[in-house]
Amino acid sequence: MQRRREAEEQDAVVRLQDALFRGRELIESTLAMSMREAAGSADPVPVTHSKLADAVAQVLDKGGRDIAIALADAGEFTDAVLGHLDRGPAGLPVRVLCTAAAADARADRLSRFQQRPRTEIRVTDRELRAALVVDGTAVVVSGAAEESGTAQNGTAENGAAESGGAAVVISDVGTVQALELLFACVWAGRPRLNDHLHFGPRLRSELGRDLLRQLCSGSTDEAAARDLAVSLRTYRRYVADIMRDLDAGSRFQVGVRAIEFGLVSA
Known part of the structure; x- marks a missing residue:
């Protein structure tokens, strides 16, 4: 039951991420086109x-x-x-x-x-x-x-x-x-700058960004651990640390806050 709920939460993060990405991509392509014409x-x-x-x-x-x-x-x-x-x-x-x-x-x-x-x-x-x-x-x-x-x-x-x-x-x-x-x-x-500096070195590190991207992508723990070349136990410990850093009660909240605070791109 817990795994099903986590899978549903991760799926919701992926859908939110895709929607935000498509919206921003549309806006930026329109602006880039108008700027090229003006240039x-x-x-x-x-x-x-x-x-x-x-x-x-x-x-x-x-x-x-x-x-x-x-x-x-x-x-x-x-x-x-x-x-x-x-x-x-x-x-x-x-x-x-x-x-x-x-x-x-x-x-x-x-x-x-x-x-x-x-x-x-x-x-x-x-x-x-x-x-x-x-x-x-x-x-x-x-x-x-x-x-x-x-x-x-x-x-x-x-x-x-x-x-x-x-x-x-x-x-x-x-x-x-x-x-x-x-x-x-x-x-x-x-x-804001203060929020970015408050995140601490773990979330601002390349490993921290990679972990957040794995969480936002909806990858299983096993697949994410393989991609990051760490053990499953180590990966889950990293995830627990990140949840504490972001004061998130679930992996779904981690994904939402990571996008909200600009730690990963939508």
Whole structure:
């Protein structure tokens, strides 16, 4: 009876995961298409590595109603953006979306930065194209993103990849608005920085992510243990530890919370 209930709960997680994935895929494909059409008339301006900080400052100094920032890693783009924001006036509305790698590498700096008023930082397990969008009028997109992140997210895929420099500046309204919408799509439902750091090293480790993916996929314990190359007893102990970390009363709750907190992709 217990195994049947667990199987039904895992099946419900898989159905929820599939529905969320299809919905997000539809939204992102639509946004990517509109952005490619807009980019046809855009005239991106390449930015060299020596001028990256100046380009970031020029766009950020526009101020405005909203600043959206995507941080892919702990490289020069991240340091240029955070460095200028540290020196700038507090109180600007800022949303920062960063990968787990960027959040972990710059945890102290980001934790201090989020204490500023009107600043919110969230974390995603997805690959990002590092970008800075200000007030729907201008964007700086990193030119150093990995190709897989570009293809997956469809962000500024032409100019930055071809520039060979540190970044490109784009002012085409259609492209900027498409990037804003895509940012909002990925932003929604992502865990806050404090929640991400609170999860602890077990859930943030590669093994922890693999365990969560196995649980969300509906794999049997035996199959999951084989895939992870651990004993069945060890796998079940890991599952029990993760349930405690997420304060989940069942495997179904583990799957729901893992998706809700962005620990696995929907």
